[in-house]
Amino acid sequence: MEETAEFVASRLEEWGIEVERGVGKTGVVGILRGQVPGPTIAIRVDMDALPIQEENTHDFVSMYPGKMHACGHDGHIAMGLGAAKLLAQARQDLAGTAVLIFQPGEEGQGGAPAMIADGVLRRHKVKAFVAGHLGVLSPELASGQVGISFRSLMAAVTTFQARVIGKGGHGAQPQDAIDPIVISAEVIGAWQRLISREIPPLEPAVLTIGQIHGGSSHNIIPNEVFLQGTIRYFRPAVGKLLLARLEEVLAGTCRSWKAGYRFETDQAYPPLVNDPSFTQFFSEVAVELAGRQNVQMLEFPLMVSEDASFFLDKVPGTYFLLGAGDPATSYPHHHPRFDLDESVLWLGAALLAGTARRFKSREK
Template sequence: MVSSFPTPASINLSRVRLAIRSLQPQLVEWRRRLHQKPELGFQEKLTAEFISSKLQAWEIDHQTGIAKTGIVATIKGTKPPTHNFPSANRRATANSTQHSALSTQHSSLSTHKVLAIRADMDALPIQELNEVPYCSQHDGVMHACGHDGHTAIALGTAYYLQQHRQDFAGTVKIIFQPAEESPGGAKPMIEAGVLKNPDVDAIIGLHLWNNLPLGTVGVRSGALMAAVELFDCKILGKGGHGAIPHQTVDSVVVAAQIVNALQTIVARNVNPIDSAVVTVGALHAGTTHNVIADTATMKGTVRYFNPAFQGFFHQRIEQIIAGICQSHGAKYDLEYCSLYPPVINDTNITELVRSVAEEIVETPMGIVPECQTMGGEDMSFFLQEVPGCYFFLGSANPEKDLAYPHHHPRFDFDETALGMGVEIFIRCVEKFFS
């Protein structure tokens, strides 16, 4: 495989503590077992059973069946707190600046803090093409985005914390979330109360990332990933003979003009400093050469970082579709769905993660601050509720042919990243409570 990725950064494994390095074979074993048994969103029954069996064997308190297949494990540290901490400041908006101000102005104190760690665990409807011993055993379903690795890292973190409760003062909630790929499991878990009893003060999560080489960490405050909105439109024209077009309302012509016009939204309605994308990913109409199609259907997606755009694209897309249809005498049926808001990282928690990452990877090469992507993630719903940080852990290694992109049928990653992920989570826990 030819790849444009750089050689993986120098990894000093001595920066990963011995107890976690010794856990690496089990992390690989768990990840590969999960990879062999992939399950789609809200169908992760085998995955949930596997996670629960491990937590039960380690005597970790946990709840199952949250939002159908979700699990929350709770681990309480036994280290006595050395001083009081600012109390939790629940997020009312996605404005990280507001969080920074609130956290410094709030005067009340609390002696016990709660940090949440989130890992998604669902797979994708993809037929795996990898020829490896741990290849998917479920036809047409594959872990092609690294969620099996996320779950293994979360399990390793839970195991280590349970064995070293004397090293931190506070409570850690580990959230195993279903259905990130679709239709979204974060919001149902929040509605089920996973951020309460006890209330979560902050949350962190990671995504194994084949867009970065092994040994790097992508971490930035503010917008990391984009909002995801979807639209389905059906153009209702009037069919007829291809040689007698004046008797028809050509849905293909109408749809073609709509596709072109939609591109003007970003080009002429969005500030060039802001980033946004409008993509029509599917367009279907007609059946043969000489028949003007009665209907045409299109599917598309919208992506943006700025939360102020919420509602704007829906309105503008419908205005364009309505205007073009009216000018041609056609009608339309539009369905618009705001799937996920943008992932907005809190400044203070991002600094915590960055300081930890600098202890693990070689810097400055190892820290990648400009790592935004127009991909979406429902971690965003958690970050709307409490301050937190979602970051990328580089996992590509072209030298081992492990650099295929996410959602590719040959996607795989360098499993060295698993231990690194556990180490980063553990150090974040220790530093958050210290």
């Protein structure tokens, strides 16, 4: 991450852009002041990779074992640098200031709130925000198409972890033990029924248990089992209900089978909500750059989450999607063979730079 941040900072400096390093730990901020005074717009791209061993074989695969860009954030860095270069080359036409935010830790490490806490919006008096995601997140977008949403585009997320605490023993003498593996199986089944039985059918909500650890051999009943999962939703009331019921169901099931439990929640992301008026402005920029046939009003929001929502909670703006692959045949995001259609990168850079360049003219 430090090397990536330094690479980005050096390129920006090379193009005559003022740079702040170490914002929110390893974030980099480029500040481009136009010739004419005007409002400040923030362009944000995320930079982080994922703990996945890359299985692609092309000649630019990850050089680091167990780490790869499986979400396309390397493409985001390219888009952000492209936008910076375009804006730097046409500085004389820029009215106001463009603040380029290169953010670490989007994949659950709280990079956005850390950069906000470090003053990136306040210090530069940011009035609007634009960012986007490349790839195959929406089945509605072909490669090179821009996806737009006037309201909520992505879900809120809360991560939780639980321990089912039993009593270890011999696998052949379960009567002397309290088996946390059998109890965990029951807990997971019951948790899934919260979605189908307690959430209204037209209310989007997802529950996934992504980790379960327990036991060391076929004939040993372990002391405890660790579970970790995620819930996704749009309305805060749904999140609150799910969290309360997750713990109640865990507590009740554990009590029935004489086990103990722990339940904790981690940092949550709010839903990602676009500003309708700024989004209208952005859609006009997108039509101009990509052509009307390549700009899609998305019918469905996504259940994935994105910490750009923290920025959009503070300043109006928009978060768009840019199709970079065929959603029907591509490997999904976070897969060891995830890959991008690089031929759309120019459009990503142009959308970010074009929005910043036209922003002043929108302000009355």
